[in-house]
Amino acid sequence: MPLDELLTPPDRQQREARQDHRGVALLLTGLPAAGKSTLAHALEARLLALGGQCLVLDGDRLRAGLNQDLGFTESERQENLRRAAEVAALLVEAGMVVPMAMIAPLASHRQLLAERLGADYREVWCRAALHTCERRDPKGHYALARAGKLADFTGVSAPYEPPQTPALILDCDTRSVAQNVKRLLQWMATERLLGPSLQRALSSH
Template structure:
C-alpha cells in the first residue's frame, strides 16, 4: 500500500555525539506528522541496542553498522515512508556505503557543531570518559570524524536553535517528500 501524498526517502543526519542529531530528528518527525506525513526514525543508539548489538566500534564494525542501517532504511523508504536516520557516520567511506545503498532516496544532512560545544552538551559523560581513556574509539577524540565532502544540507546547531534547524531541514526536503502526481 502506498501512502498518499508522500514519497519515501531517507534523510541521513550525521555529526559528532552531542551535535543535535536526535533532537532535530525528534522535532522533524513531529513536524512531519503535524503536516500529515508518516515517518520513522532510526537512531544509532537504539540500533546498537537491537539489530546491531553485536557490533563494536572498530572501523569495520562502524561500516557494518551503517550498512545495516541503510539496508533497513531502504526497505522502509521503498514502502513510501520517510525515514530519518541519526548516526554519527564518521567517515566519508561510511557515507558512501549509505549513498550507494540508498541511491536517489538519500539526503545527507551534516549537523555541524564544534567539538567544544558538543562536549558542553554531553549529558552522558561520554567525552569525559574518552578523555580519561575509559571509553575507547570515541569519535572526535580517539577515533576520526571526517567532515562530509558534499552534504545536501548543513545545519549549524551552535548558531541556530533545534527548532530553527528543523525548519531549515523541512524547507530543504518538502518538495522531495510531497507526492503531487
C-alpha cells in the first residue's frame, strides 16, 4: 500500500460503511430512575454483539469526571449538556452509535443538543410515571428530595418537561429492558440507521 494511503485517515463515510451503521447520537431522556442508563448499556451490549460500534455517554459518569466541576443551576445544567454534546459529536464523526443517558429535563436543554448535533441527533423518551421511578429509586434520591435534603431534584423540586415530538417513545413502566432494546433496534432499522448486514444479523437473533 502506498505511503500516502497509509497516512490518510478514514473519513466518516468509510467508517460507517465498515461498521454498517450510521453515526448517530440518541438522547435517552426521562425522569430519574426511568431506566435510561440500563437501557443505554443494554443497547450498547446488543450492538457490539452484532458487530456494531457503540459507546454510552452516561450523565452520572460524566458528572463524576469530565463535568465534576458543575452543579445543578440552570447555567451549569446547560454547560453539562454542551460538553456532552461536544463529546457525542466527536464519537458520531467516528461513525459510532452514541446513546446519551441524560435527564435533559427542559425542552431548552434538548434544543441545545439538537442544534449542536443537527441531523445526527435523535430524541428517545424513556417514559415512566413518577410513582414508578420513585418506587425504583435505586440511589435513594427521591426519598432525600421528598425529605428536603436534596435540592433541585428533577420530578420533585425541579420540573421535567416531557418531549413534545420525540423520535421514539419507549414504555419504561410496563415493558422490560429486553423488549425496549428490541423496539429501539427495530426503529433504528426502520430509520435506516442500521445497514443491511446488521439488519440481517438482528433478524436472525
